[in-house]
Amino acid sequence: MSDYDNLITYIRSSFNIGIDADAVQFSENSRLKLIYKSPVNVYVAPVILPSLKDRTAKYLHYVRLALDMYSAALLNKIEFNITEYGEPFDFEINWGKVNRKYAGKCYLPLDWYPKQSMVIGIVDMDNNPVDDADVFHVIIHELGHALGLGHSSDKYDVMSCCGEYATSLSSNDIFVLQLLYSIGNKRSFKDEEKYIHDCIDEYLLEIKKKSIRKKENISENPITPNKQKSLIEKLDSISDVNKYRILLQDIKLNALVKT
DSSP states (O other), X not given: OOHHHHHHHHHHHHHHHTTOTTOOXXXXXXXOOOOOOSSEEXXXXXXXXXXXXXXXXXXXXXXXXXXXXXHHHTTTSSOEXXXXXXXXXXEEEEEEEOOSSOSEEEEOOBTTBOSEEEEEEXXXXXXXXXXXXXHHHHXXXXXXXHTTOOOBSOTTSTTBSXXXXXXXXXXXXXXXXXXXXXXXXXXXXXXXXXXXXXXXXXXXXXXXXXXXXXXXXXXXXXXXXXXXXXXXXXXXXXXXXXXXXXXXXXXXXXXXXXX
16 A cells, blocks of 8 residues: 555544544545543543552553653644543543453443543453553554544554554654644545645655655765764654654644633
8 A cells, every 4th residue: 555545544544533433434524523622631540450550650651651742743732631530531541451352442432421431451361461562552542543543554653453563653643643633623534635635745745855865865975874873863862743743834733722
């Protein structure tokens, strides 16, 4: 699948999330259902499995890191607040067992329970603890669903359902997230199809330009690889959000408002 086709699939999947998280067939009239408030209150339940109770603080730290990633990806237009037990919340995170099909699960709001709820698998089918990196990936992945992201077919994206278990947002993840929130709530793919295609074209062009510039820089200075490497390392120390923000400079996030 080409980069272009993957992004279209990723975006269409995200529109499906707005109607039915398990929808198989994409509808051009599916409408976005995004979180438009700040702060978003998140309740993180304690670990109740006796053998893993001592990991509550560690997993809470992972949740904070994941929330910080998404806040930065949305240019801090949406912030998150961890709530205490009994306080109002918008998202609820629980811990459980991985089954054969899911390492985690995000439940969309229903009439009888109007909250985002997710379960993160921390033990496998044999009751063995899940690797910390895998737990962190699932937290980021399920929070992505809660914020409106669907599945990607690129194995390096955090929203891939069968990929590399990434533990940070890729440029594709950030691009799609910002694109969705620039479109606005309750809009359909059909409503915004031209805008979506234009944004993808611009994004992929900038990615290509960046790749060409990097190759040219390396070829111009082949005798001093250490200096070149140090420069790349310095650039890589900047967060993914800052590295790729320039790719989205024409995407406006005015739709994000605090309430």
